Amino acid sequence: MTGDGCAEIRLMVQADVDGELTPAEAARVSAHLDGCAGCASLPAQLMALSGSIRREALYYPAPDALHAAIRSRIAGAAPQPAEGAAMPDMNQYTAARWWKRLPRPTWRGSAPFGAGFALAACLALVVMLPRGDGLPDDVVAGHIRALQPGHLLDVTSTDQHTVKPWFDGRLDFAPPVRDFKAEGFPLTGARLDYLAGRTVAALVYQRRQHVIDLFVWPDGRHFDRSPVVGDHSGYNVLRWSRDGMAFWAVSDLNAQELADFVRLWQAE
Amino acid sequence: MTLPGVADFERVVLPHLDAAYNLARWLVGDATLAQDVVQDAVMRALSYFGSFRGGDARAWLLRIVRNTAYTALAARQRGGTASLDAMWRDGEATALQVHDPADDPEAALARSENVAQLDQALAALPLELRECLVLRELQELSYKEISHVTGVPIGTVMSRLWRARQLLMRNPVEGGET
Ligand SMILES: [Zn+2]
Numbered sequence: 439m440t441g442d443g444c445a446e447i448r449l450m451v452q453a454d455v456d457g458e459l460t461p462a463e464a465a466r467v468s469a470h471l472d473g474c475a476g477c478a479s480l481p482a483q484l485m486a487l488s489g490s491i492r493r494e495a496l497y498y499p500a501p502d503a504l505h506a507a508i509r510s511r512i513a514g515a516a517p518q519p520a521e522g523a524a525m526p527d528m529n530q531y532t533a534a535r536w537w538k539r540l541p542r543p544t545w546r547g548s549a550p551f552g553a554g555f556a557l558a559a560c561l562a563l564v565v566m567l568p569r570g571d572g573l574p575d576d577v578v579a580g581h582i583r584a585l586q587p588g589h590l591l592d593v594t595s596t597d598q599h600t601v602k603p604w605f606d607g608r609l610d611f612a613p614p615v616r617d618f619k620a621e622g623f624p625l626t627g628a629r630l631d632y633l634a635g636r637t638v639a640a641l642v643y644q645r646r647q648h649v650i651d652l653f654v655w656p657d658g659r660h661f662d663r664s665p666v667v668g669d670h671s672g673y674n675v676l677r678w679s680r681d682g683m684a685f686w687a688v689s690d691l692n693a694q695e696l697a698d699f700v701r702l703w704q705a706e
Numbered sequence: 707m708t709l710p711g712v713a714d715f716e717r718v719v720l721p722h723l724d725a726a727y728n729l730a731r732w733l734v735g736d737a738t739l740a741q742d743v744v745q746d747a748v749m750r751a752l753s754y755f756g757s758f759r760g761g762d763a764r765a766w767l768l769r770i771v772r773n774t775a776y777t778a779l780a781a782r783q784r785g786g787t788a789s790l791d792a793m794w795r796d797g798e799a800t801a802l803q804v805h806d807p808a809d810d811p812e813a814a815l816a817r818s819e820n821v822a823q824l825d826q827a828l829a830a831l832p833l834e835l836r837e838c839l840v841l842r843e844l845q846e847l848s849y850k851e852i853s854h855v856t857g858v859p860i861g862t863v864m865s866r867l868w869r870a871r872q873l874l875m876r877n878p879v880e881g882g883e884t
Contacts, residue, residue, distance in 0.1 A: 449864045452871070456842065458849050487871055491843040494824040500727035504741050508723065508748050512712065515752060 443470070444477055451477060455484045493657075578673050580631045580640070581651045581688040592629035601628045605639055613639035613654040613683065618702045623650065643699070648691040650699060657684035676700045715755045719748070722764040725845050726771045732840045733775040735829060739782070740775075747774040765851040772837065772855055779833075827874055835870035838863055 447470045453459050454467045471478050593604045602615040608630055617625040623643045631640040631653060638655040657679045674693045677686040678700065685703065689696055726747060730740040747770045751758075758766060828836060834856075841847045841855060853860045 449868055452868055453849070453864065456849065456867075483875060484871060487875055488843060490824055491828065491839070491874075495828055495844060496825055497724075497844055498728045498731040498737075498740075500723040500744065501737075501741065504727060504744060505723060507741070507745055508720070511745060511749060512716065512752060515712075515749065 594627040650689040653686040747771040838866040839870040
């Protein structure tokens, strides 16, 4: 049935898909969807659209010329230091370069969900409604799932030459496999996971007592995306695109070291 | 001595230049104008930085970028100097009156060649719907942050997102007419 309540509930369904509801509100939405054929397909439609936009719509990063122009205008606006005016402040310069290369906006900023939106509700939502590409929930959920005993690894190997062939025949793409043992991020194994409506490669790395999951799958984007950092349900997530592959690194490791890990991947 | 706050400004605000440019580019539909908008917005942000009380620097900057973009669109529409301060104060009121590049056949033609259909559909949305969807899907802002950037209540953000999505779903993402 499609009643008067549907118009209002549809904004709630949208808010649910956007990760904005409290558990109580999400439960209300869920109850309505169970009983209303008119609204039942709405979450899937909204998520498909969201996935398409994130996958296909262009993200325009600031051109290098714009970075340069702004830095020079800011320098012009500030009084020059009395001495060493010809020398750029190396700390600032390095920091700017680092920021330019790494964390882009923290997605969803300081409030990943509406206040009180519990992880359990998040996971329930993921189970109920497999989310579209580009949404962090199922990546974090996949990581949490993998931390359950016995679920971490399908293949245990610290040898990238063992892990890479293991994916052959199990995936319709060949994920890049690299080991960074020398840099302090040893590869410990891999598994298959199911995210964004498809089977993906999950590479598992160890950093001290922390596990890093790196999810890899083919990406339909038009261009390489620089890393975007996010904090989601208490986990740090960094995602980027390169050479037609989407990468999502997720861990409870601190953001700085996770960024170090990503830089290793970004290096040739 | 450097100007107090410049180093802080660079550390806190400049990381969000990509977000600033992406928003400006989607709002004004033109790379050159978008660069001008971001430059002006950053300089404006620098002059206001003394009043920035911490918190979400990205949303703070995006709000300035958004308002600067509206000012620029209005100025372009009038072919001259706009009343910057008036529009700065009331970007929302001007939202429906400013020249929207989506309505410009030349701009539409220029972008039509090799751009994906979805990009076109998104670019063709009315400005106030497009900005909400770009902030949500490409910048991944929360409703609260979108409300802060656009200066409209959360309820309005929700209904604009809904209308934007309805338009895109009616204007099919996969195949179909454009
Ligand atoms: Zn209904």
